[in-house]
Amino acid sequence: GIAKSMTIGENLNVHGNIHANGAISADGNLTLGDAATDAVSFNADINSSFIPDANVSFNLGSSTQQWANLFIETVRATQATDSGAPAIVIDSDDEDVRAVTLTANQTTANVFQLDAVSLTTGAAMVVNDTGSDTSARKVMSIVQDHVDGYQATALDIQSDGGRKGIFLDKNYTNILAASVFGMQVDLDQSSDASNQIDVTGLDINSTATGGSG
Numbered sequence: 397g398i399a400k401s402m403t404i405g406e407n408l409n410v411h412g413n414i415h416a417n418g419a420i421s422a423d424g425n426l427t428l429g430d431a432a433t434d435a436v437s438f439n440a441d442i443n444s445s446f447i448p449d450a451n452v453s454f455n456l457g458s459s460t461q462q463w464a465n466l467f468i469e470t471v472r473a474t475q476a477t478d479s480g481a482p483a484i485v486i487d488s489d490d491e492d493v494r495a496v497t498l499t500a501n502q503t504t505a506n507v508f509q510l511d512a513v514s515l516t517t518g519a520a521m522v523v524n525d526t527g528s529d530t531s532a533r534k535v536m537s538i539v540q541d542h543v544d545g546y547q548a549t550a551l552d553i554q555s556d557g558g559r560k561g562i563f564l565d566k567n568y569t570n571i572l573a574a575s576v577f578g579m580q581v582d583l584d585q586s587s588d589a590s591n592q593i594d595v596t597g598l599d600i601n602s603t604a605t606g607g608s609g
Contacts, residue, residue, distance in 0.1 A: 452476065 428436050448454045457463045475483035488495035500507040512520040525535045540550040555561040566578045585595045 428434070473483045475481075486495055498508065510520055523536050527533075538550050540548050542548075553561060564578060566576075568574075568576045581597050583595065583597045585593060587593050
């Protein structure tokens with residue numbers, strides 16, 4: 397072996413393996429492997445930021461070779477004005493597992509907030525159910541089911557600028573005999589007989605100033 401430091405003024409070509417017992421540093425570029433059959437393994441933690449050399453030029457994984465799980469603190473997706481692709485795409489194929497699960501511990505902050513500030517003819521949110529299965533299902537379900545949360549409102553809509561607060565366009569085209577409802581309210585209230593509870597199935601309070609209501 398060589399017991400002292402060594403400086404090589406030209407290139408170094410090694411035809412066997414290289415093993416270092418200490419740290420390795422390089423002042424220039426590094427190229428690892430020359431084909432997709434080569435692999436790079438990390439047996440240590442990465443102690444630096446993982447920043448690409450060029451902006452919006454390289455991918456992390458591919459459509460056929462994907463990472464298994466991603467554990468990160470926060471997610472920030474920035475879509476360029478000329479990207480031509482959605483900022484986030486989730487293609488979920490597992491039939492009996494949720495596509496997205498959000499477990500929130502917020503108290504005074506909103507758990508999920510969507511701010512649409514430039515809409516023209518698009519919608520802020522669209523839920524599109526195109527499944528042809530005839531089983532009974534709920535396209536959208538809001539569940540507030542804790543008995544102690546009696547001050548909670550399951551759905552609250554504030555419409556200040558639009559002419560229509562809620563618009564329901566119900567079209568039933570199936571020829572099977574059925575009871576069809578545009579809107580159905582099923583209100584059940586059970587309490588101790590000593591409690592005075594005023595129960596209303598539907599309450600409409602309409603007022604107009606300078607017009608007819």
